[in-house]
Amino acid sequence: MNLENSRKLFQEAQRYLPGGVDSPVRAFKAVGGTPLFITRGEGSRIFDVDGNEFIDYVCSWGPLILGHSHPQVVEALKHAVEQGTTFGAPTELELTLARMVSAAMPSLEMLRFVNSGTEATMSALRLARAFTGRDKVVKFAGGYHGHADGLLVKAGSGLATLSLPDSLGVPASYARNTLVAPYNNSEAVAQLFQRYPSEIAAVIVEPVAANMGVVPPQPGFLDDLRRLTSDYGALLIFDEVITGFRAAYGGAQGVFGITPDLTCLGKIIGGGLPVGAYGGKREIMEMIAPTGPVYQAGTLSGNPLAMTAGIETLKALNQPEVYPRLEKAAVQLEKGIVETASSLNLKINVSRFASLLTIFFTATPPVDYESAFGADTALFSKFFHGLLAEGIYWPPSQFEAAFISLAHTDEDIRYTIEAIGRVLKGLQN
Numbered sequence: 001m002n003l004e005n006s007r008k009l010f011q012e013a014q015r016y017l018p019g020g021v022d023s024p025v026r027a028f029k030a031v032g033g034t035p036l037f038i039t040r041g042e043g044s045r046i047f048d049v050d051g052n053e054f055i056d057y058v059c060s061w062g063p064l065i066l067g068h069s070h071p072q073v074v075e076a077l078k079h080a081v082e083q084g085t086t087f088g089a090p091t092e093l094e095l096t097l098a099r100m101v102s103a104a105m106p107s108l109e110m111l112r113f114v115n116s117g118t119e120a121t122m123s124a125l126r127l128a129r130a131f132t133g134r135d136k137v138v139k140f141a142g143g144y145h146g147h148a149d150g151l152l153v154k155a156g157s158g159l160a161t162l163s164l165p166d167s168l169g170v171p172a173s174y175a176r177n178t179l180v181a182p183y184n185n186s187e188a189v190a191q192l193f194q195r196y197p198s199e200i201a202a203v204i205v206e207p208v209a210a211n212m213g214v215v216p217p218q219p220g221f222l223d224d225l226r227r228l229t230s231d232y233g234a235l236l237i238f239d240e241v242i243t244g245f246r247a248a249y250g251g252a253q254g255v256f257g258i259t260p261d262l263t264c265l266g267k268i269i270g271g272g273l274p275v276g277a278y279g280g281k282r283e284i285m286e287m288i289a290p291t292g293p294v295y296q297a298g299t300l301s302g303n304p305l306a307m308t309a310g311i312e313t314l315k316a317l318n319q320p321e322v323y324p325r326l327e328k329a330a331v332q333l334e335k336g337i338v339e340t341a342s343s344l345n346l347k348i349n350v351s352r353f354a355s356l357l358t359i360f361f362t363a364t365p366p367v368d369y370e371s372a373f374g375a376d377t378a379l380f381s382k383f384f385h386g387l388l389a390e391g392i393y394w395p396p397s398q399f400e401a402a403f404i405s406l407a408h409t410d411e412d413i414r415y416t417i418e419a420i421g422r423v424l425k426g427l428q429n
């Protein structure tokens with residue numbers, strides 16, 4: 001495969017942009033090689049600066065559930081851009097999208113739009129702390145909630161020890177207020193509540209973990225979190241930045257029938273433009289300025305272009321045939337991979353939830369960070385590059401989800417299964 005132009009651009013980009021990118025995973029560090037510079041996307045396909053074409057399973061890491069350049073979104077954006085790109089004043093578009101989100105997820109009685117998932121989680125935590133008058137929060141190892149200081153925290157060795165910053169530049173004093181438990185382990189969360197019964201403001205969780213690869217919640221885990229947070233007067237925050245409008249139209253909370261106190265959204269609700277949102281119970285949300293004393297603002301928040309892309313995306317998703325179609329494509333892919341792997345006697349685990357899928361190079365299906373990180377990442381890198389040569393753009397890290405969109409056709413899925421078969425076969429030798 002010719003990557004000459006990408007190589008040149010990557011060289012030059014590294015002079016001006018740290019690592020040549022604006023978000024680390026794009027640099028292919030986990031798998032090695034040259035990241036592709038993309039010029040165009042259409043449906044399930046992306047095209048790079050060397051004229052290569054790929055079936056895309058990154059889909060911008062989740063927002064593009066309709067695929068690239070969806071005609072309905074593009075048309076609406078063309079119209080919107082002619083009306084002006086930003087006003088710093090209210091528009092009806094914000095109300096429209098807020099109504100749609102609230103109708104899909106009734107736990108969001110009110111919401112506030114921001115510009116990214118990071119902003120949403122950061123603001124939701126501030127609000128939770130204000131509402132409860134408490135400082136500590138619980139997160140799960142391997143859970144990703146954006147890059148706010150207090151969330152870039154990892155577990156110390158053993159629950160009894162203090163949490164540690166997971167990045168330079170995060171003050172240890174911030175990290176101390178973040179407690180880390182293993183995913184799918186509500187007993188560990190119960191112990192944290194016993195230890196700090198009146199200090200924990202909130203538990204923040206990806207209801208389906210998708211940032212250590214896809215790791216679904218085990219039966220009862222989310223119910224336990226709901227019960228524990230209620231018992232101890234803490235808030236339950238669902239980070240549905242990925243799962244919102246992905247697990248189902250009503251998010252993971254709809255699938256599992258759990259009502260969180262606050263929900264964070266992003267990705268799909270922006271339809272490919274920068275949007276985040278956080279929302280929940282009215283009495284909590286009314287603590288935000290200007291109705292309440294919790295400050296949070298944004299020059300471009302509720303941006304008319306971003307709202308437009310979000311509205312059109314949700315409109316397209318709110319059709320009865322949509323989620324069954326996504327599920328069918330994802331199941332087809334999962335089955336195909338599982339069958340291929342077992343015919344080759346290869347130990348891999350396909351972890352899938354709705355249209356999110358990870359192929360783990362592990363002996364057993366991961367249930368938490370520790371078991372996920374036992375994966376054979378060297379083998380994954382070979383797998384990734386093998387797929388790239390087959391014209392498939394798979395997420396360039398073992399610990400990310402592949403995203404299936406409505407634009408992926410039966411033929412795309414069939415081709416992908418065959419290509420995966422060829423690549424896995426090559427790995428055996």
Ligand SMILES: *Cc1c(COP(=O)(O)O)cnc(C)c1O
Nearest residue numbers: 116117118144145146241242266
């Ligand atoms: C992507 C992601 C975020 C951060 O969103 P950004 O828009 O990248 O800031 C937060 N939480 C989860 C679960 C995510 O997947």
